[in-house]
Amino acid sequence: MDQNDITAVPEFILMGLTDLPELQVLHFLVFLAVYPISLLLNLGLTVLIKIDSRLHTLMYFFLGYLSAFYLSYFSAIALKMLAVFFLEVRTISLIECTIQIYHFVACVTIEGYLLVVMAYDCFTAICNPLVYTVVMSPRVCTQLILCSYLIGFLQGLIQVLLIFHLPFCKLNIINHFFCDLSPILKLLCSNTFPSEVLLFSLGLFNGTVTSLEIVVSYVYILITTLKIRSATGRCKAFSTCVSHLTVVGSLYGTTIFIYIRPSSQYTPENDKVVFMFYTPVMLMLNPLISSLRKKDVKDAL
Known part of the structure; x- marks a missing residue:
């Protein structure tokens, strides 16, 4: 492409x-x-788990971190979405766009690994209850949380570097209501195939690792639960896992639809509708799905 068609997009x-x-x-x-x-x-859920001693268990420890994470996740794009929808402030600087993509990618990755940690917690509690307090010690739980955040931050940094080291064309219109990977890649002038392959490989690796760990955990949980003779015990075990599986399904269903599909089937309009549903609605429902139906939380409230 002619150098006149390439510019440093402000x-x-x-x-x-x-x-x-x-x-x-x-x-x-x-x-x-x-x-x-x-x-x-x-x-409210984060504060409630912090101040009420009845909720000082590992399950609510992880839920508290997940809720606090959702606040950051949602706020990363929410304020800009409001400005675009109503105030007609449609411009976003290159630095703001970079930070928004970094934050979004890191948050999605962190959420995936936090859900793995919660699945492992359920697996240990149901399948190996006698060693639960030893395996899931406070030190181990803190290390698992820190590892999830570290992987997310590294993933966000790598993806930002893979995209923003390439030159942009003079076209700077993003067909979305926030900076997302797919529309940004379409604005690059140079060959984006190597970057797209690396981005896809990283996403596929993280998605495969986290989903396999969750599936394996729940296969063992299902086998162990079916061996429980008491109907009450089986119902309690299933109720512990159903809410978590619902959150897992919403995350992976959205991710697969948007990112893991042929480029020929990519339509910005469909992606925007899915993001519009998942980002505000699911992040509002997740606290309800994850905890507010549980008796412990109702009693604490």
Whole structure:
């Protein structure tokens, strides 16, 4: 490509979800209603787990970290989404876009590994209850949390470096309401195939490792649960795992639909709708799914 078509892009323009003004107002109102509720639920659950001694167990220890993580995850893109939907502030600087992609990739990766840690916790509690306190000691749990965050931060850094070391064309319009990998790659002028292969390989590796660990854990949990003679015991074991599996399904279902599919089937409109559903709605429902149906949390409230 001619050098005149390549430039150091100072900022990008976000197209948003739709160009129809009436729909923009509707999206803003829905999102504005969902965001405070999500903020309240996740923050309230985090504080409740911290202050109530009845919830000082490993299961709620991990749920507290997951809720605190969701606050950061949602806020990484929520405020910009509100600005795009209603205030028509569609520009985002190159630095802001880089930080947003880094934060988003790191958060998705951290969520996957935190869910693995929670699956391992369920596996140990149900399949090896006699050694549970030894295997899942406070030191081990802290190390697992730190490893999840470290892997997420490294994943975000690698993906940002793979993308932003390449030159951008003069076109700087992002067909999305926040900086995401797929629309950003379409703005690059040089050959992006090596970077796309590396990005796909990293995502596939993390997705395969985390999903296999979760599947193996729950296969053992299912086998052990079916051996329980008491119907009450089986119901208790299943109820412990169902909420976690629901959160796992929402994460991996969204990720597979958006990222692990042929490029010929890529449509920005579908991706925006999926993100619009997953980001605000699922992050609001996750505290309800994960914990607010549990008796311990109801008693603490």
